[in-house]
Amino acid sequence: MAKVYYDKDIQEAVLKGKKIAVIGYGSQGHAHAQNLRDNGFDVVVGVRPGRSFERAAQDGFSVKSVKEAAKEADVIMMLLPDEQQTKVYKEEVEVGLEAGNALAFAHGFNIHFTQIIPPENVDVFMVAPKGPGHLVRRTFEEGAGVPALVAVHQDVTGDAKDLAFAYSKGIGSARAGVLETTFKEETETDLFGEQAVLCGGLTSLIKAGFETLTEAGYQPELAYFEVCHEMKLIVDLIYEGGLKNMRYSISDTAQWGDFVSGPRVVNEETKQRMKEVLKDIQNGTFAKGWLLENQANRPMFNAINAREQNHPLEKVGEELRELMPFVKNPIKQKEVVVNAKG
Numbered sequence: 001m002a003k004v005y006y007d008k009d010i011q012e013a014v015l016k017g018k019k020i021a022v023i024g025y026g027s028q029g030h031a032h033a034q035n036l037r038d039n040g041f042d043v044v045v046g047v048r049p050g051r052s053f054e055r056a057a058q059d060g061f062s063v064k065s066v067k068e069a070a071k072e073a074d075v076i077m078m079l080l081p082d083e084q085q086t087k088v089y090k091e092e093v094e095v096g097l098e099a100g101n102a103l104a105f106a107h108g109f110n111i112h113f114t115q116i117i118p119p120e121n122v123d124v125f126m127v128a129p130k131g132p133g134h135l136v137r138r139t140f141e142e143g144a145g146v147p148a149l150v151a152v153h154q155d156v157t158g159d160a161k162d163l164a165f166a167y168s169k170g171i172g173s174a175r176a177g178v179l180e181t182t183f184k185e186e187t188e189t190d191l192f193g194e195q196a197v198l199c200g201g202l203t204s205l206i207k208a209g210f211e212t213l214t215e216a217g218y219q220p221e222l223a224y225f226e227v228c229h230e231m232k233l234i235v236d237l238i239y240e241g242g243l244k245n246m247r248y249s250i251s252d253t254a255q256w257g258d259f260v261s262g263p264r265v266v267n268e269e270t271k272q273r274m275k276e277v278l279k280d281i282q283n284g285t286f287a288k289g290w291l292l293e294n295q296a297n298r299p300m301f302n303a304i305n306a307r308e309q310n311h312p313l314e315k316v317g318e319e320l321r322e323l324m325p326f327v328k329n330p331i332k333q334k335e336v337v338v339n340a341k342g
């Protein structure tokens with residue numbers, strides 16, 4: 001079994017007393033900044049003027065421009081959207097880097113695909129939480145954490161690996177488990193996971209199930225409960241005790257259907273497609289497409305996003321969730337409050 005590191009295995013002294021600039025205050029940014037601060041680390045937030053700036057100030061942080069924060073910090077964690085990082089790095093971060101500083105990432109995209117090439121005199125490490133930023137914060141507040149991967153790309157001080165582990169402990173990830181990896185392995189597996197299984201695979205599966213039922217004349221509300229709402233309840237059982245725990249709880253009829261019909265839907269052909277997706281990630285085709293899409297101001301991203309938001313599943317889901325007061329969306333609620341103040 002791979003070595004998994006926990007709080008007890010990690011010394012945080014190497015990071016204590018250093019100034020950490022969290023660049024960006026979005027999904028990951030707000031969680032890293034707040035968890036690190038709660039664990040006694042010295043954090044400055046670097047963002048452009050606007051919504052995030054106001055939110056970080058409202059949360060009590062010292063907030064500066066990206067340039068100022070990066071210049072005054074010893075450790076600079078890049079938590080801007082991947083596609084924005086190169087420009088901001090070149091214009092505002094690189095100039096403030098001093099020998100012996102550390103440049104850090106939560107995903108390997110820009111280092112692995114050579115969009116950012118840091119100077120040779122700084123450490124470069126990664127702490128990549130294996131979960132959405134809002135849950136990095138929420139689980140931390142609940143006394144738990146989200147697992148993370150750490151990697152070192154450059155080690156000039158001899159401390160890069162210790163810094164990465166200390167940072168992972170600082171954001172609460174070592175409560176759940178931290179694994180060592182490389183930028184290449186994290187980048188390729190993270191992109192594959194989100195495209196083929198966690199986000200792309202799952203949304204396509206849910207939509208296909210919903211459409212199959214509604215096109216056959218079944219009620220959309222019923223279809224939503226069947227293939228979307230219940231998904232969380234089933235996944236919770238898998239999360240808590242593996243596939244066998246879920247299969248223990250469902251009926252034997254469902255388990256037999258799982259065995260005989262599941263592989264008719266997700267089969268060798270699906271796996272072949274997954275291999276193609278992985279190949280496009282490994283050979284840079286996906287990265288190139290995403291970077292070009294952004295250079296063109298996202299024409300396809302925006303068109304698909306608009307279409308997806310109008311999918312009948314989204315409409316009926318919105319109506320049904322309104323009628324389930326126990327289905328709360330703490331992320332949305334927080335944003336509404338902030339927007340109202342902003």
Ligand SMILES: NC(=O)C1=CN([C@@H]2O[C@H](COP(=O)(O)OP(=O)(O)OC[C@H]3O[C@@H](n4cnc5c(N)ncnc54)[C@H](OP(=O)(O)O)[C@@H]3O)[C@@H](O)[C@H]2O)C=CC1
Nearest residue numbers: 024025026027028048050052079080081084106107132133
């Ligand atoms: N989202 C996640 O859960 C995960 C993300 N990651 C990685 O973490 C990194 C950050 O991702 P994520 O948290 O999703 O990012 P977000 O999209 O949530 O980041 C938004 C933040 O970046 C700021 N920002 C955007 N563009 C600029 C710009 N041009 N100049 C200055 N500030 C800018 C925004 O400010 P404003 O409000 O002013 O727009 C906001 O503070 C990425 O590398 C990602 O791959 C890794 C694991 C999971």
Ligand SMILES: CC[C@](O)(C(C)=O)C(=O)O
Nearest residue numbers: 129130131132190194198
């Ligand atoms: C699954 C999507 C993710 O990789 C994540 C939350 O881990 C991301 O890039 O947001």
Ligand SMILES: [Mg+2]
Nearest residue numbers: 129130131190
């Ligand atoms: Mg991920």
Ligand SMILES: [Mg+2]
Nearest residue numbers: 107190191194
């Ligand atoms: Mg990702």
